[in-house]
Amino acid sequence: MRPSTSVLVATAIISVTACPDHSNYQSHPHLAPRQTITSNPGRNATDWSYEASYNWGRIKPAYELCQTGTQQSPIAIGNNIGLSNYHHPNFTGYGGGNVTGNFFNWGYGPAFTLKHSGDDWTDLPSMQFDDETVYLKGWHIHAPADHSVGGRHSKAELHMVHVTAEGHERAVIGIRIDPGSSDSEFFAQLPQPLIGFNDTTQDVGVTVDMRAALAEVNDLSEFWTYKGSLTSPPCREGIRWFVARSVLFVGVEQMRDVLRVCTYSARAEQEVWRHEINSA
Ligand SMILES: [Zn+2]
Incomplete structure (x- = not known):
């Protein structure tokens, strides 16, 4: 996962235009008129790259955890690791699932940040696990x-x-995506064409049904879970990961549409240490 970009969004230069090539989306029942703002989401000049993710710790002291951390992500999940019997996520707090926010490209692939009021995160869809409640900030x-x-x-x-009620990143749901035999409803609702990795515009006020993503992986009824970290510098720990056993299958053209706007963004897998995979 990536660090927060909400501050950058807040400083965006707003130039609202309707995209002439996609005016048909204005009549789409799930989508607002396509409005774009020019911004710099997740485009801070980075001093790290995915091509050298095995050595982020040497870049500067602030990235030390990338090298010395005991619960770094991602990890390889073995075929012989059973599913989790603990920490079951509960999504009743997601309500109907429709959320509004900004759709953009974080420089490596499609991304979405939910609209919320000020520093109050608690009006966002919530997920419960154990005795904790966390709120969907974006994807x-x-x-x-x-x-x-x-x-x-x-x-x-x-x-x-x-995130927690205070806005700290606390839990991430990881859903694997692969091409299948039919289209995904979750992906079908996203504004087309998807914003490219070199495109710094955003679609604002886009409504997305996030329950559709969960439904396409059986609401995480089967999952692996572990104690992990952000998967990009500064590699901060304290993140509970939920990886869905079910794969979210998309149509072949949907898969190509996603890949077309992505650049390589997988961190080298980390050795399992104090991750407590599937443990109580
Ligand atoms: Zn990520």
Whole structure:
């Protein structure tokens, strides 16, 4: 997952225009008129790259955890690791699932940040696990998948980032994405064409049904869970990961549409140490 970009969004230069090539979306029942703002979401000049993700710790002291951390993500999930019997996520707080926010590209793939009021995160869809409640802040896509299962990486991975009531990143749902035999309803609702990795515009006021993503992986009825970290610098720990056993299958053209706007964004897998995979 990536660090917060909400501050950058707040400083965006707003130039609202309707996209002439996609005016048909104005009549789409799930989508607002396509309005764009020019911004710089997630485009801070980075001093790290995915191509050298095995050595982020040497870049500067602030990235030390990338090298010394005991619960770093992602990890390889073995075929012989059973599913979790603990920490079951509960999504009743997601309500109907429709959320409004800004759709953009975080520089590596499609991304979405939910609209919320000020520093109050508690009006966002909530997920419960154990005795904690966390709130959906946004999502983004990596390609190929960060996590491997049985030695295999899916074509892409969706990260649904959840924060505490204070706005601290606390839990991420990882959903593997692969091409299948029919289209995904979740992906079908996204504004087309998807925003490219070099495109710094955003679609604002887009409504997305996030329950559709969960429904397409059986509401995480089967999952692996572990104690992990952000998967990009500064690699901060304290993140509970939920990786869905079910793969979210998309149509072949949908898969190509996603891959077309992605650049390589999978961190080298980390050795399992104090991750307590599936443990109580
Ligand atoms: Zn991520």
